[in-house]
Amino acid sequence: MARFITRRLLLSLLTLWLLATIVFIIANVLPNDVGRTILGPFAPQESVDALNERLGTNRPLIERYIDSMVGVVTLDFGNSFVTNQPVLPTLAAAIGRSAKLAGLALVITIPIAIAAGLFAARRRDRPADRAVVLLGLTSSSIPEFVTGTILVVVVGVQLKLLPVIATPPRNADFLTELRYLLMPALAMAIVYFGYIARMTRAGTIEVLQSDYTRTATMKGLTTRQTMIRHVLRNALIPTVAVIAVQIGYLFGGIIAVERIFNYNGMGQTMLFAAQRKDIPTLTAGAIIIGIVYMLATLAADLIIAWMNPRIRLEAER
Amino acid sequence: MDYSRLDPVRRSVTPIQLDLVEAFANGRITRRQFIKRASVIGLSLSSVTAVIAACSGGTPSAAPASPGASASAGASPSASAAVTGGTIRCAIQRPVSVDPVGMQDLGGYGIVAQSFEFLMGQSTDPNNPGALSPALAAEAPVPNDDGTVWTFKLNPNAKWQHDGSPLTADDVVATMERLVAAGNSGLKGVLDPGGAVATDANTVTFTLVGANGNFPYLVSIYNAQTVITPKDYVAGTTFDGRPTGTGPWKLVNYNQQTGATFERNPDWWGGQTPLDGTEFIFFDETGPMITAYQGDQVDAIVQFDVLTGAALFNDPNFTLIAQPAALHRQIWMRVDKGAFADVKVREALALTWDRPALIQQLFQGRAQIGNDHVIWEGYPYFDAAAVPQRERNVDRAKQLLSEAGAADLTATLHAGELQEIPDLAVLLKSQAAEAGITLNVEVESLNTFYGAAWCPAEPADPPCSGAADLGIVDYGHRATPDVYLNAALKSKGIWNSSQYASAEFDAAFTEFQAAVAVDAQKAACTKIETILNRDIPVGLPYFYNYLAGNSNRFTGVFSSALGQMSFATTSQVA
Numbered sequence: 016m017a018r019f020i021t022r023r024l025l026l027s028l029l030t031l032w033l034l035a036t037i038v039f040i041i042a043n044v045l046p047n048d049v050g051r052t053i054l055g056p057f058a059p060q061e062s063v064d065a066l067n068e069r070l071g072t073n074r075p076l077i078e079r080y081i082d083s084m085v086g087v088v089t090l091d092f093g094n095s096f097v098t099n100q101p102v103l104p105t106l107a108a109a110i111g112r113s114a115k116l117a118g119l120a121l122v123i124t125i126p127i128a129i130a131a132g133l134f135a136a137r138r139r140d141r142p143a144d145r146a147v148v149l150l151g152l153t154s155s156s157i158p159e160f161v162t163g164t165i166l167v168v169v170v171g172v173q174l175k176l177l178p179v180i181a182t183p184p185r186n187a188d189f190l191t192e193l194r195y196l197l198m199p200a201l202a203m204a205i206v207y208f209g210y211i212a213r214m215t216r217a218g219t220i221e222v223l224q225s226d227y228t229r230t231a232t233m234k235g236l237t238t239r240q241t242m243i244r245h246v247l248r249n250a251l252i253p254t255v256a257v258i259a260v261q262i263g264y265l266f267g268g269i270i271a272v273e274r275i276f277n278y279n280g281m282g283q284t285m286l287f288a289a290q291r292k293d294i295p296t297l298t299a300g301a302i303i304i305g306i307v308y309m310l311a312t313l314a315a316d317l318i319i320a321w322m323n324p325r326i327r328l329e330a331e332r
Numbered sequence: 333m334d335y336s337r338l339d340p341v342r343r344s345v346t347p348i349q350l351d352l353v354e355a356f357a358n359g360r361i362t363r364r365q366f367i368k369r370a371s372v373i374g375l376s377l378s379s380v381t382a383v384i385a386a387c388s389g390g391t392p393s394a395a396p397a398s399p400g401a402s403a404s405a406g407a408s409p410s411a412s413a414a415v416t417g418g419t420i421r422c423a424i425q426r427p428v429s430v431d432p433v434g435m436q437d438l439g440g441y442g443i444v445a446q447s448f449e450f451l452m453g454q455s456t457d458p459n460n461p462g463a464l465s466p467a468l469a470a471e472a473p474v475p476n477d478d479g480t481v482w483t484f485k486l487n488p489n490a491k492w493q494h495d496g497s498p499l500t501a502d503d504v505v506a507t508m509e510r511l512v513a514a515g516n517s518g519l520k521g522v523l524d525p526g527g528a529v530a531t532d533a534n535t536v537t538f539t540l541v542g543a544n545g546n547f548p549y550l551v552s553i554y555n556a557q558t559v560i561t562p563k564d565y566v567a568g569t570t571f572d573g574r575p576t577g578t579g580p581w582k583l584v585n586y587n588q589q590t591g592a593t594f595e596r597n598p599d600w601w602g603g604q605t606p607l608d609g610t611e612f613i614f615f616d617e618t619g620p621m622i623t624a625y626q627g628d629q630v631d632a633i634v635q636f637d638v639l640t641g642a643a644l645f646n647d648p649n650f651t652l653i654a655q656p657a658a659l660h661r662q663i664w665m666r667v668d669k670g671a672f673a674d675v676k677v678r679e680a681l682a683l684t685w686d687r688p689a690l691i692q693q694l695f696q697g698r699a700q701i702g703n704d705h706v707i708w709e710g711y712p713y714f715d716a717a718a719v720p721q722r723e724r725n726v727d728r729a730k731q732l733l734s735e736a737g738a739a740d741l742t743a744t745l746h747a748g749e750l751q752e753i754p755d756l757a758v759l760l761k762s763q764a765a766e767a768g769i770t771l772n773v774e775v776e777s778l779n780t781f782y783g784a785a786w787c788p789a790e791p792a793d794p795p796c797s798g799a800a801d802l803g804i805v806d807y808g809h810r811a812t813p814d815v816y817l818n819a820a821l822k823s824k825g826i827w828n829s830s831q832y833a834s835a836e837f838d839a840a841f842t843e844f845q846a847a848v849a850v851d852a853q854k855a856a857c858t859k860i861e862t863i864l865n866r867d868i869p870v871g872l873p874y875f876y877n878y879l880a881g882n883s884n885r886f887t888g889v890f891s892s893a894l895g896q897m898s899f900a901t902t903s904q905v906a
Contacts, residue, residue: 051789097428098588171623171626175628178627178629179620179624179629180627182591274617275619276620277613277620287616
């Protein structure tokens with residue numbers, strides 16, 4: 016298992032370097048004028064030149080690339096071109112906020128979606144199954160920003176049941192924070208319910224049809240025993256992989272949801288930086304999101320290896 | 333005319349002030365223009381009152397100038413019953429920077445102005461939106477006879493929040509030095525290093541590069557970076573890095589991502605604020621601001637546009653602050669090349685515009701008709717009689733096009749993705765089509781629009797010579813039209829995308845800049861209006877209102893047209 020983890024970690028580092036390089040190329044090689052973008056169209060050219068000089072954006076490309084890579088290794092991403100504040104604390108706060116929102120969305124989605132998927136699989140082709148499939152398809156085909164807007168108008172503006180912006184007041188307690196995050200989390204959960212439920216259903220149906228499940232039933236195990244001992248561990252493997260990808264996606268910030276609910280998670284922060292050519296923030300943000308993706312995938316691989324000994328043994332060979 | 337009241341004022345004022353008094357007494361300027369101009373050149377409130385009374389035969393309600401003055405076009409109306417205490421939550425654009433010297437955005441202006449103050453603030457007189465009133469200046473400044481030297485007496489009660497020390501002339505001088513060194517756009521070419529001198533602890537004298545009748549505007553709320561900072565303030569320091577100021581609110585917390593909170597400054601020279609504190613919530617878009625208000629999560633909105641905020645107009649619980657302002661769009665037409673080089677073609681296009689319909693459709697009536705020149709009707713030197721209003725005349729447009737040999741004119745109209753501009757472009761296209769003009773609308777991202785269509789960096793000489801033949805560009809509010817005239821219209825101006833070059837116009841602009849007396853300013857503006865309306869290097873269909881507002885659970889909310897919302901006199905309605 017240690018060898019498996021080591022190999023996965025090394026692969027992750029390689030991926031991280033590739034990611035940092037691609038982000039650097041996009042941010043630095045494509046034509047743009049950072050000084051002009053920051054100061055705006057009305058600023059005199061001499062001010063733009065002076066700013067580019069101060070920011071170092073007119074230095075040789077290789078010099079900037081080396082600095083950028085050193086920054087990745089030391090986690091020193093420098094100061095924002097726009098606010099002149101260190102990048103890392105800003106992004107740490109943003110990823111923290113995204114984590115809270117994504118966490119709540121996942122807490123809502125995962126148990127309900129897995130239960131719905133199992134429920135549907137055991138009632139394959141019956142009305143209950145059709146209902147779950149239809150619900151899943153519908154919920155995952157409506158974009159988050161549509162769901163979010165409807166929730167804002169109905170639940171927030173008309174019924175005034177929940178806050179329409181997700182940023183809680185300063186020093187808010189846990190329950191207040193939860194209340195503020197509930198609506199955007201619901202908007203995200205509705206979409207991901209469909210993905211996870213359908214994946215769980217498909218995995219479960221496949222396992223339910225397998226020989227070892229039939230054997231378990233024939234040897235006299237109850238349905239509950241069969242499900243827990245033999246079906247779940249195998250049926251949920253694809254679901255775990257899907258959830259891992261979704262975690263990275265959710266932590267990266269769902270820009271549409273963050274905008275609708277005025278929540279400054281990673282999505283809004285990155286968009287704000289992108290609009291202003293704030294290269295240090297963009298680079299650091301992309302790398303942090305990449306790290307989250309890799310950790311989520313690694314965790315999923317470990318869970319899958321734990322769930323299925325065959326995969327574990329293959330990895331150790 | 334009651335000469336017994338007028339003559340004492342005539343004898344006591346300076347030559348520039350006397351000129352203003354005579355202009356009003358002889359009916360050459362309106363009462364509103366008189367009061368607004370009086371606030372700039374230091375005519376005392378008692379003199380203003382006496383002159384108006386002498387000329388009207390009654391006792392006028394003169395311009396209030398205290399921070400506790402009542403409602404205006406820039407303020408929500410005061411209610412009779414109000415309670416103290418509480419907090420107001422305000423939606424504001426997320427600031428890019430809160431560095432008082434370097435800030436460039438409305439969000440930054442709005443936050444910094446909560447604690448820092450200007451020499452001159454904005455009057456809250458309901459009859460004179462946009463007039464100045466002293467803030468950190470004890471009274472309106474007094475110019476010398478030719479307007480080259482302006483003397484400001486400072487408010488003796490103003491104190492710094494961080495140590496309770498009084499505001500001094502040295503603080504003002506140091507602030508001005510920092511601004512001049514940073515190339516502040518309002519002070520550039522007006523004030524040189526060393527131009528501001530402390531003549532005593534409470535008096536600052538500004539010796540200008542040349543005569544300037546509008547100098548107080550340049551050190552007022554209308555030049556947002558001229559907030560007075562302490563002598564030892566270091567340029568580049570952000571407000572949250574060193575929270576202080578002389579204003580009504582003390583910064584408690586600032587988070588660039590989410591918002592800022594303020595508490596009452598008990599030592600404010602203007603007295604105790606009715607509210608205990610204020611909370612600013614940052615937004616990146618207007619839409620969520622509106623829903624946040626509708627969902628009862630904010631009480632005030634610093635700025636919104638008509639299209640996004642239309643739902644608020646019919647909300648009985650919302651107090652709309654619709655402030656007439658010089659905000660406008662210029663439709664530039666290249667005068668040096670292409671289809672619009674012939675003035676007949678430019679006039680033909682301008683004649684196709686149904687301006688009242690544009691205002692109704694784009695702003696629901698919340699704008700004023702423009703007449704293809706940049707002198708806004710709110711300026712004291714605006715001359716309504718200078719040129720007749722250009723009105724839609726499709727037949728005349730067709731005739732002009734025919735005379736110019738451009739009966740089948742086809743052109744590309746460039747427009748940036750900003751507020752109502754894409755819709756304006758579409759409306760202009762349909763209106764022009766009735767005269768046989770085919771406009772192909774190109775809506776572009778703002779970076780592309782500014783960088784490629786409006787004013788490309790290359791070729792650099794003359795500036796903007798790479799601009800497209802036709803486009804719509806946005807201009808913000810300015811207390812004086814100098815920037816519009818100097819940058820967009822003067823020969824080789826840095827934003828002159830029409831490539832307009834007129835010796836006659838340049839001379840009129842120079843005359844305007846040097847004019848100090850109101851008659852001279854108005855005379856210069858009459859020329860400017862006439863020349864621009866005749867030459868039409870830019871079409872200007874409207875000036876639109878700056879929109880802000882608040883829940884009617886609060887009263888006494890005040891807003892400038894530059895993102896500065898003031899809650900110093902705000903209270904909750906009982």
